[in-house]
Amino acid sequence: MVAIQLFNEIGSIFRNTPTFALVLETLLVITVIWLLLHRRGGGRRRRLTKEEEDQIIADFEPEPLVGDTDPDHPLLRTRIVQSKVGKQIRVDGHDCLNLGSHNYLGFLEDQEILDEACKSLRKYGVGSCGPRGFYGTMDVHLDLEDRIAKFMGLEEAIVYSYGFSTVASAIPAYAKRGDIIFVDEAVNFAIQKGLDASRSTIAFFKHNDVEDLERLLIEMEKRDQKNPKKALKTRRFLVAEGIYMNTGEICPLPELVALRQKYKLRLFLDESISFGTLGQGGHGVTEHFNVDRDEIDLISAGMEGSMATIGGFCVGSHFIAEHQRLSGLGYIFSASLPPMLTQAAISALDRFEREPKIFEQLQSKAKTLHQKFSQFSKLTLRGNELSPVKHLYLAQAAENFDKELKLLTELADKCIARGVAVVQAAYLQNRERQPVRPSIRIAVNRLLEDADIATAFEVIESVSNAVL
């Protein structure tokens, strides 16, 4: 019955439609069909015959796999470290005072940590021979995760086997295509790679410029009002570093948190430098500003700085951190951190908790060095006074970055020859989001004496006067 009614209905539609409309619609249908078939069959071009294909293949001249490398490329020449890294270091045959290794708390010289790590080696062997999922989880890994979570007063921590991969895996575990990430333009390279991997829309704001960030956020809000449906699905993230590797500045955390609340962003902090250096108890930039750690959605940090081992971790609420155990690529698909290095991190945390005064010592050294190093006649210092990482730039800019790098390299070489190990910061200028101004990156060590800082100042001052 229904079918007959429907048939009659269709019949009446045809009868009532003017002929020209019918013709027009038929043409339309034919066009659509033609377009569909054309796309499928012909592809972008007509099909080639076998001979034509062979000809194209014979003519195909690929570029060489890699271009030639300039034998004088600055990155080809590396300095050889010939001793254990500590306050003192032997570089290229010169015994030096070390202002280049990121061993802020001096734990690399700590025999106790080393012995505990070696004990661990004797229990577990060297490698873990598997990813975390497949028998690569050892009790030390779980122990370390517990300890970090407790130390930070958060619910859950997750340990990665490489500092670089920590933040680079954490960001794309949450941010996906279609999301938007607000990022400080001075973020380190690992974060930049994490952003690339997420395929989200990236909005860079000026370094530590909260007003610029707010301007971008207001723009976003306007866009959202135009398209509220899309806005409901767009996750928004804010990514910053505690202390910036590339500038030595501390992020304005309270302002970032306020904006996070106002615009409903999720805040990810990379504390690779600030963890174990800032705050009274070494808890990082949150403690420094006295910000509640629940305000931060995820804190990630490398363990290759103050903890003086290898690897990294992310810490946050259970809801957030747990997700990486199934989605953090560098966590799932990589062999777990060698147990002895995990043990070294646990031992470092022991020291953090047992001797919280080390952080104050480091901060006071950083301050002393900051005051002293602000007085160079031909170099300018950048970085927060409390930061253990500082940058020295040429006071008088040279014509281009290559030239500046050359001068700084010469300066570093001569300083090393005179017993002060400083190095120019290494960047892949062609791969960075934007070229980074060459500098000498100074890393402060807790064990430096005031006299050491004075010596270093004199050497660098006299070398810079000679070179520049």
Next chain:
Amino acid sequence: MGNFDGDSGTVFEQSYATTNGNGRVAGANGIGNGAANFSPPEKQELLSQRKFSAPAYTEIRTRRCHSKPTNDAKSPSLINYHPEKKSISNGHASVLSESKPNQAEGKLSPEQEHFQKTSFEEVPLHTACLTYLGFYLLMILGYINQLLFVPKVATEKGREGYVKLYDAFESFYSRYVYRRIKDCWNRPICSVPGEELTLKDRVTDDYGWSFKFTGTETRCLNLGSYNYLGFAAATGRCADDSEESAQESGLAYCSSRCELGDNEQLQELEAQTARYFGVEDAIVFGMGFATNALNLPSLIGPNSLVISDEKNHASIILGLRLSGATTKVFKHNNMRDLERVLRQGICYGNPKKGGQPWDKVLILVEGIFSMEGSIVRLPEIIALKKKYKAYLYLDEAHSVGAMGSRGRGVTDYFNVDPKEVDILMGTFTKSFGSAGGYLAGSKKLIDFLRTNSHAHCYAASISPPIAQQILTSMKTIMGEDGTEIGRKKIHQLARNTRYFRRRLAQLGVITYGHEDSPVVPMLVYLFSKIGAVVRTLTTRHIAAVGAGFPATPIMEGRIRFCLSAAHTKEQLDFALEAIDEIADDLGLKYSRKPRDPNPVVY
């Protein structure tokens, strides 16, 4: 994903049929000459080996008569071995014989030979139906569960009105499907991951939401770790050298290679790695995953075409994503499909640039595929690469050390000049019992990487004890330590692999991959069987790895065994006996191939 298996399965079946039919040599005559070329003494060994090396995958016999000889094959010493009772001595050196594991039967073309030894048996239809049914049932139950009961999972606090952080399906899957067999992964151990390991027992009172340690430990035979050559040990030369290195140089450098992280040990390691492969130069990194993920973007750009095997590892896929290159996928280990994709890619050029020719074309394959257990067809790929002027990137994460008579990886296995491969990549995590990765190739390539590699410039340099472990184990494999240990280990692994795979085939379970690959996936198909097998194996004191969706296609849940040179015949027999019983109980003997009734000789 799911339909791949049917396709490639038929390809393998075909080549198998042609060889068995009338000895007709099909296809690819000129391509590759790897495995068939043997020097006279090797040939002799082969002949002597042939007597007992009836290929278990291909020999046609009746099915019934397998059980008795299998029992005969069990060695009497079997009962003696048990991981928790350490009464027997593991003298694996004493069971070594001088026969070389055979690599080829002279008359077949290498490609046919390879396919004959590679098994990708198709799933029986009713199992396929059951698997899907089982999976959907799990999903439906999961949804009902989610509707009826408030999940015990942590909820987000203080973020009201925010856009949801997680994709609904993703969190549903992990909470209501994966959770049911969550206890089969991330199992904590508290010992060396050597030939045996100690599991820390844990229980769950709430169906997998959380775990509690019971305080007890279980000693298990380790068939899960990537300890191919058995260098994971807390005593012995490697551990001694590592400890010495740690005492001498500390645990880290706290700097990148380009700043204050370079040292003589790492330079020695690079020179040693280059020598190991017989190439000009090498560069090493602190993490295997990062070696792929952070170097591929330096090598290829947006106007490059990458032709990648569909079963390539996640690190490669991430590297490709970061590079912005166009990626085309070819069917797993299928050379005809690779050639088709190559031809099309080159002929039609870059569609994003109106068909302009590509800057370069890179073929990206792995040596041994970790989930499939198959070995790459290197000679054919090299022939194709030359024909189409493409470059070849070979990821040897699982094959370095484990393949070839000298442990140099698949180039050694196929007797191919390593210089024919443009970029050799691999990790130190597995066969070397350490951590990290390398890239090896021409001096020009490595110099380029030194100036362009993300990991080299920004990431921390390798920790001294970790680097030392690699150095010592590599020297042992090369025989530079003046002992035969390395050679024996390689030999032992090859023997274990052959033995274990043949015995499994004889049991009638379906295994994937090549006869010579120490990665042995055993198909169980059903999601629930992954859990059942892993748990039952644990009660039998065997630690193995399960893999299911999303790591594999929904259809192909599997248990993976990784063999090691540290395993003895007794240990393997112990495992095989348990697997046999479990396979009977749980119905895992899916294989419809004829089984070899003769006892498998170790």
